[in-house]
Every structure is written in structure tokens, then in C-alpha cells.
């Protein structure tokens with residue numbers, strides 16, 4: 737059996753320490769994935785380190801530079817099987833330069849709070865990951881209050 741191809745992606749959040757919002761991206765291609773939502777990222781090229789590939793994909797797809805946080809380990813040898821041909825590794829990230837735009841591969845981006853995480857039509861393989869993220873995100877109501885207190 738051929739090994740699954742490694743895909744790297746980012747759970748881009750508003751704040752790595754106290755994440756309350758997650759950035760979801762809607763695919764514009766290929767046709768059978770168009771309209772479905774995913775974590776921005778892509779395939780690791782031969783000879784490329786996974787984290788290097790992730791930074792490249794986020795620059796190309798969204799036009800941003802990011803700081804990476806922890807990886808969200810999955811149940812499949814540390815990754816997440818997302819299709820019969822792909823396994824995903826996912827890192828938390830926050831934008832350090834630029835404003836995310838759907839430059840290629842996507843035609844819409846949306847910041848989702850914990851309660852709205854499942855409001856978009858995620859790719860099938862992503863649903864169980866998003867369900868796990870529901871436990872990680874803080875309720876939206878608390879986030880602005882904390883920011884005011886810190887100011």
C-alpha cells in the first residue's frame with residue numbers, strides 16, 4: 737500500500753495564548769472540493785521540511801506571515817487521516833504580517849467563534865478536528881473582556 741501524502745495546515749487563531757476565533761478558508765478548486773471549508777495549507781514538497789512547507793503555503797495562499805504555536809496531535813500516528821490518500825498535520829498559528837486574503841485556492845475566508853465552528857461545510861476529514869478545536873477555543877463573550885482588562 738502506498739503511504740498517504742503529508743498535508744500541513746494551520747489553525748490560524750486570533751491569539752495563541754487565548755484563542756477565541758479560528759480562520760476557515762473556502763476552497764475554490766478543484767471542482768469536487770469547491771465550496772467546502774478547510775484549514776489553509778497544502779502538500780509538503782519532496783525534500784521540504786513540514787514547517788517550511790506550511791510557511792510557504794500560507795504566504796502563497798493567504799499572503800501572510802505567521803508565528804506557529806503548538807501542533808494539535810491527531811490519533812493517527814500523531815497526525816489526522818483526512819482522505820484515503822492524505823494525512824494532515826496541523827499547527828496553531830497567528831498572523832504576524834499581512835491581512836489574510838483568499839489569493840489562490842480559496843474564494844472566501846471567515847473568522848469563526850467556538851459556537852459557530854460547525855456552521856460552515858468543512859471537508860469531511862476536517863470535521864473531527866474541528867470538533868476537537870471546540871474544546872480549545874474560549875467563548876467569544878469572554879475574549880473582549882479579557883483584552884480590556886489587560887489594557
Ligand SMILES: Nc1nc2c([nH]c(=O)n2[C@H]2C[C@H](O)[C@@H](COP(=O)(O)OP(=O)(O)OP(=O)(O)O)O2)c(=O)[nH]1
Nearest residue numbers: 743745774775776777778779818819822859861862
Ligand atoms: N490544505 C488542506 N487540505 C485538506 C484539508 N482537509 C482535507 O481533506 N484536505 C485535502 C484536500 C486535498 O485533497 C489535499 C490537500 O491538497 P491541496 O490542494 O491543499 O495541496 P496543495 O495546496 O499543495 O495543492 P497542489 O499543489 O496539489 O495543487 O488534502 C485541509 O484542512 N486543508
